[in-house]
Amino acid sequence: MLKSDEDSDDEVYFANMPDFGDHVDNAIFSQILEMDESDHERDFSEPLVINFFEQAQDTFEKMDQALASRDLNELSTLGHFLKGSSATLGFNKIRDSCQVVQQYGHKLTVDGVSEPDENVCLKKIAEALQAAKVDTAELEKQMKKFFGAE
Template sequence: MSTADSTPYDMEKAAESVINMATFEQLLEMDDDEDDLEFIKSLVDTFHEQAMSTFADMDTKLAAKDLDALSRLGHFLKGSSASVGLRKVPMTCGRIQNYGHLKDDSGVKAIVDTDALQRIAEAIVQLKGEYAEADEFFKNFFDADA
């Protein structure tokens, strides 16, 4: 599979920036059948469904300006994305979680709700891009395995 600019997909480069390979390799080791990787595929598929649903919920809650719900959604996706070995997504979700609690990136300094909503809107765009990178990694990983 190639990226949009027709450059061959570089699994090693993607693994360095997108995936925590130590976590991902632990998941791979848990699979009973190294030939079909059904366990890890099912985890990734479940995560994909959760991510798509969470993105839709985030868009809805952002429109409703529901900071508490956005914080909870960030927290939820942070945990599930870390469990499949993603690097960037959990960090961005952590920021969304902080913003929903009216805190800055670090979770220490207070911010106002209008600032929090703007930051969350920007973070959601970033989050969806980071997820797309991870999704591409998983598709290439499992296609290479086939």
């Protein structure tokens, strides 16, 4: 059976997709890319990804405010929200950092063990939030280059 030109284009495109390392689950991200009608006009995936980074920035600002006011419940809610968005796109490192924020916001370790010391929770959240910001900035640069939007 002969492959269509479109199949060949897909193979070339995915073969040329950069290695995002452990930042991105390529299987999930490839599924997002497959929703585009054209590999050359990323009308579905590009706005989705760009909007994610805008959403992440807004969420980080809210997290900073919640951290300053020591609002663990709000931090957990925001962590859960951004974890879901990043997981949907396959953005692993951001997802993992947001999981830490969510868990410690509930006064739980990442293993689900109770952590009653609020100061420990806030410290772990601050560390995870900083990691999420760094990973988001790095991934945003890679994605803008990938989509030719730099």
